[in-house]
Amino acid sequence: MTAANSATPRSASVDARGWGWRHAGRTDWAVARLDLRIDPGERVLLLGASGAGKSTLLHALAGVLGGDDEGEQHGRLLVNGAEPAAARGQAGLLLQDPDSQVILARVGDDVAFGCENLGVPREEIWRRVHEGLEMVGLDVPLDHPTSALSGGQKQRLALAGVLAMRPGLLLLDEPTANLDPDGVTEVRDAVARVLEHSAATFIVIEHRVAVWQDLVNRVIVLDQAGGVLADGRPEDVLENQGERLSTAGVWVPGRGHGLPARRSVAPDAAHGILLRAEGLSIARTKNLEVARDLNLTVLAGSALAVTGPNGAGKSTLALTLAGLLKPSGGRLQASAGFADGAPAAPIAWTSRQLLSRVGTVFQDPEHQFVAGTVRAELGVGPRALGRSGAAVDGRVDVLLQRLRLDHLAGANPFTLSGGEKRRLSVGTVLATQPRLLVLDEPTFGQDFRTWREVVGLLIELIDDGTGVLAVSHDSEFVAAVADREYRLLGTVAGQPAVPR
Amino acid sequence: MSLLTIPVGTRAIFRVNPVAKLAAALVLAGVLMLTIDWVSALVALGCEFVLFFWAGLSARMFLLRTLPVWLAAPMAGLTTLLYGQAAGQVYWTFGLIHVTEGSSELAVATTLRILAIGLPSVVLFVTVDPTDLADGLAQVVRLPSRFVLGGLAGLRLVGLFIEDWRALELARRARGIGDGGAIRRLGSQAFALLVLSIRRGSKLATAMEARGFGAPITRTWARESSFGGREYALVGIGLFVALLAVSVSVATGSWNFVLG
Numbered sequence: 001m002t003a004a005n006s007a008t009p010r011s012a013s014v015d016a017r018g019w020g021w022r023h024a025g026r027t028d029w030a031v032a033r034l035d036l037r038i039d040p041g042e043r044v045l046l047l048g049a050s051g052a053g054k055s056t057l058l059h060a061l062a063g064v065l066g067g068d069d070e071g072e073q074h075g076r077l078l079v080n081g082a083e084p085a086a087a088r089g090q091a092g093l094l095l096q097d098p099d100s101q102v103i104l105a106r107v108g109d110d111v112a113f114g115c116e117n118l119g120v121p122r123e124e125i126w127r128r129v130h131e132g133l134e135m136v137g138l139d140v141p142l143d144h145p146t147s148a149l150s151g152g153q154k155q156r157l158a159l160a161g162v163l164a165m166r167p168g169l170l171l172l173d174e175p176t177a178n179l180d181p182d183g184v185t186e187v188r189d190a191v192a193r194v195l196e197h198s199a200a201t202f203i204v205i206e207h208r209v210a211v212w213q214d215l216v217n218r219v220i221v222l223d224q225a226g227g228v229l230a231d232g233r234p235e236d237v238l239e240n241q242g243e244r245l246s247t248a249g250v251w252v253p254g255r256g257h258g259l260p261a262r263r264s265v266a267p268d269a270a271h272g273i274l275l276r277a278e279g280l281s282i283a284r285t286k287n288l289e290v291a292r293d294l295n296l297t298v299l300a301g302s303a304l305a306v307t308g309p310n311g312a313g314k315s316t317l318a319l320t321l322a323g324l325l326k327p328s329g330g331r332l333q334a335s336a337g338f339a340d341g342a343p344a345a346p347i348a349w350t351s352r353q354l355l356s357r358v359g360t361v362f363q364d365p366e367h368q369f370v371a372g373t374v375r376a377e378l379g380v381g382p383r384a385l386g387r388s389g390a391a392v393d394g395r396v397d398v399l400l401q402r403l404r405l406d407h408l409a410g411a412n413p414f415t416l417s418g419g420e421k422r423r424l425s426v427g428t429v430l431a432t433q434p435r436l437l438v439l440d441e442p443t444f445g446q447d448f449r450t451w452r453e454v455v456g457l458l459i460e461l462i463d464d465g466t467g468v469l470a471v472s473h474d475s476e477f478v479a480a481v482a483d484r485e486y487r488l489l490g491t492v493a494g495q496p497a498v499p500r
Numbered sequence: 501m502s503l504l505t506i507p508v509g510t511r512a513i514f515r516v517n518p519v520a521k522l523a524a525a526l527v528l529a530g531v532l533m534l535t536i537d538w539v540s541a542l543v544a545l546g547c548e549f550v551l552f553f554w555a556g557l558s559a560r561m562f563l564l565r566t567l568p569v570w571l572a573a574p575m576a577g578l579t580t581l582l583y584g585q586a587a588g589q590v591y592w593t594f595g596l597i598h599v600t601e602g603s604s605e606l607a608v609a610t611t612l613r614i615l616a617i618g619l620p621s622v623v624l625f626v627t628v629d630p631t632d633l634a635d636g637l638a639q640v641v642r643l644p645s646r647f648v649l650g651g652l653a654g655l656r657l658v659g660l661f662i663e664d665w666r667a668l669e670l671a672r673r674a675r676g677i678g679d680g681g682a683i684r685r686l687g688s689q690a691f692a693l694l695v696l697s698i699r700r701g702s703k704l705a706t707a708m709e710a711r712g713f714g715a716p717i718t719r720t721w722a723r724e725s726s727f728g729g730r731e732y733a734l735v736g737i738g739l740f741v742a743l744l745a746v747s748v749s750v751a752t753g754s755w756n757f758v759l760g
Contacts, residue, residue, distance in 0.1 A: 059706070062710050063709075064706055064709040064710050088712045088715035088717070089712045089715065092710070092711075093710040095703075095706070095707055095710070097703060099660060100700060100703035100704050100707055101707040102656065103653050103656070103704070103707065103708055104631060104652070104653070104656070105629075105630065105631055105656060106631065108722075109631060109722065112722035113708075113711055113713075114711035114712050115720075115722065116719055116720050116722050117711060117712035117714075117715055117717070118715065118717055119717040119718050119720050120720055121720060122721065122722060122724070125720065126722065129722075146656075147656075147659060158707075161711060162710075162711070165711065285666070324670040324674055325670070350678075351672070351673045351674075351675075351676050351677060351678030351679045352676050354673065354676065355675075355676040358674075359674075360670075360671075360674040362667060362670075362671055362674075366699075367664070367667040367668055367671045367696075368674065368675060369692075370671075370672065370675055370677065370688065370692070380675055380676065381675060384675070384676035384677055385676065414699075428675065432676070
C-alpha cells in the first residue's frame with residue numbers, strides 16, 4: 001500500500017519501437033513506423049497535422065484502443081516496459097469533449113469511479129477524491145450534481161477523476177478545445193498546479209501551442225506520412241518548424257493569420273437593414289426566458305458578433321434571429337426587401353422560405369446533416385427550392401471544390417474529420433445563397449487551417465454583400481471578421497451593438 | 501426535465517435502500533395480481549393511503565407524479581365496463597358494448613387494482629436515486645457490475661438526447677426540409693438521433709475505459725449499500741399489506757383467483 005498512499009505516484013516511461021496502428025476497415029495506417037522514447041517525468045507537447053495519429057497514440061498509451069477487432073498493430077508500444085492495456089490505471093487520459101466524460105450524477109461519485117475500478121479500498125478512495133478536487137480547484141460539495149457544472153468545471157472534474165487514479169503517465173487529448181476562454185484558463189491553471197505537485201510523465205495534444213508552451217519541456221511533431229517530423233526543445237521546434245506546423249493546422253505563437261483585412265464599407269443603413277429587433281425577449285424553450293429587452297439591427301454586407309459569458313443566451317439569440325425559435329416577447333421584423341413577399345416575422349416563414357433568406361450553421365455540425373453522402377448533403381437545400389438537377393449539380397460541384405471536399409463527395413458526412421464536418425456544414429448553408437448567415441461558434445475546436453478557411457470564406461461573402469451574425473468566444477475570429485459587437489451580459493438586457 | 505430530478509430529504513424513506521423499495525413494490529404487485537376483486541384492492545389502497553404520509557412527498561408532488569396512474573386507472577376501468585366479460589343483469593348494450601352487472605364489478609376491481617399497484621410503485625420510486633439503486637443492485641442483489649454501471653452511465657445521456665432532439669428539429673427547419681410530411685420527418689429525425697446516441701454512447705464507453713472500467717481487477721465500492729432492519733421493515737410492510745388484503749378478500753368470499 002505504500003505506493004497507493006504516497007502523494008506522488010511513480011512516473012512512467014514510454015517506448016515506441018516501430019509502432020503503428022490501423023483502425024479496422026481503413027486502408028491507411030493512423031500511425032506508422034513510430035520510434036520514440038519518453039523518459040519518466042518528461043513534459044511533452046504532441047503536435048502534428050490533423051490525421052497524423054496524435055489521438056490514436058494517446059488512446060493506445062491509455063490502453064483504450066481496443067483489441068484485435070478494433071484494428072491492427074505492428075511493432076511495440078510500451079509504458080514502463082509493459083503493454084498499456086495490461087496495466088490499466090497506470091496512464092490517465094483526459095479527453096476533449098466535456099459532456100461525454102461525465103460518468104456519474106454526483107461530483108464525488110464521479111471522481112471516485114476510477115479508483116473503484118482499480119480496486120482501491122473505500123477510505124483511501126474518499127481521501128483521494130478530496131485531494132483530487134482540491135488539486136483541480138473544484139470547490140463544490142461532493143453531492144453537487146455534475147449536470148450543473150460548466151464546460152471548464154466538467155473538464156476539471158474529469159481531471160480530478162484521472163488524478164485520483166494516481167497515474168504515472170498523464171495524457172491530455174485537446175482538453176481545452178471545446179471550452180470558452182475562461183474555461184481554457186481554468187483547466188490550464190489546474191493542470192499547472194497538478195504538475196507542480198506531481199512527478200508524472202505528461203503528454204498533451206493541443207493545436208493552440210501558446211496555452212501549454214510554458215508547461216512543457218519537449219515538443220514532438222508527428223509526421224502524417226509516419227514517424228516523427230520534429231522532436232526537441234519547444235523554442236527550437238517552433239522556430240525551425242513554424243512554417244510547416246502552421247500549414248499543418250497548428251497555432252504557432254507569434255504568427256499572424258495572414259488573411260486579407262475586411263474591406264471596410266460603411267453599410268448604407270437605410271438599404272442595408274435585414275432584421276430589426278425591438279424590445280426582443282428570447283427563450284430557449286417555452287417559459288425559459290434567457291434575456292429580454294434586446295434592441296439590435298442586422299445589416300447586409302456587415303458582420304455582427306454576439307459575445308458574452310456562458311449562459312447569457314447567445315445561441316438562443318442567434319437561433320431566434322435566424323427564424324428558428326419563437327421570440328417570447330417584443331418585436332423581430334425583417335425589412336420589406338429581405339422578407340421579399342414573405343411575412344415580416346422570420347418565425348412565420350416556411351422552412352423553404354428560410355432557405356434563400358437565412359442560412360444557419362449550428363455549433364455541432366452533426367445536428368444539421370440529413371443525407372448519406374457529402375454530395376447529397378450539399379444538394380439538399382437547392383433541391384428543396386425546386387432547382388433543376390443540372391443546376392443543383394453545378395452548384396454542388398463549385399462548393400465541393402471551394403471547400404476542398406471534392407475527394408470526399410461520396411463519403412458519409414458523419415465519417416468526416418472535425419474540420420471537414422465544419423467546412424461541409426458551412427457549405428450546406430451556402431448552397432442556397434442566403435442573404436444572411438447565422439453562425440454559432442463557427443471556429444469552436446477547429447485547427448488553424450480550418451479556422452483560416454472559414455474566416456477567409458466569410459470575409460469574401462461579407463464583402464460581396466452577405467450579412468453575417470456570428471456567436472463567438474474566439475476573440476481572434478471577432479477581430480478578423482466582425483464590424484460590430486453585441487455583448488449579452490447575462491441576466492440583464494444586452495448592450496447596444498458597438499462598432500469595433 | 502423535471503421528471504428526472506429526484507427530491508431529497510431527511511425522512512427515513514430517503515435512507516432506505518432502493519432495493520428494498522423495489523422488493524416491497526414487487527411483493528405488493530405480485531400478490532395483488534393473483535386476484536381480481538374490489539375488496540382486496542380497496543384494503544390495500546386504504547393501507548397505502550395511510551402509509552403515503554411517510555413517503556417523503558408533498559401533496560402537490562404526490563399528485564403531480566402519480567397523475568398518469570390516476571388517468572390510466574379509470575380508462576382501463578371504462579374499457580372493462582364497456583367490453584368486459586358479460587355476466588348477470590344487462591344494463592345497456594350497443595353494438596359490441598355490453599354493460600352488465602359482471603362487467604361493472606370487474607371495472608371497479610380493475611380501477612382499484614391499478615391504483616393499488618401503481619400508486620405505491622410510483623411513490624416508492626420517486627425517492628429513488630439511480631446511483632443508489634445501481635449500488636444496491638450490484639452490492640445487495642449482486643447483479644454484474646458492468647451491466648449495472650453501464651446502464652447507470654447511459655441514463656445520464658438522456659438529458660443530452662433531449663437537447664439533441666431539439667437541435668435536430670431546428671436544424672431540419674433551417675435546412676429547408678421542415679415543411680409538411682411530419683411523420684416522414686419524424687422518422688428521419690429519429691434515425692439521426694439514433695446515430696448521434698450511438699456516437700455519444702461509444703465516446704462515453706471510451707471515457708469509462710480510460711478510468712479503468714472493465715479492468716480485470718476486483719472492483720471496490722466507494723459507497724456502501726447495506727440491507728438491514730430498515731429495509732426488512734419496508735419489505736415486511738409491503739408483505740403485511742398484501743397478506744391483509746388477501747385475508748379480508750378470502751374472508752368476505754370475494755377472492756377471485758385470476759387463473760382459477
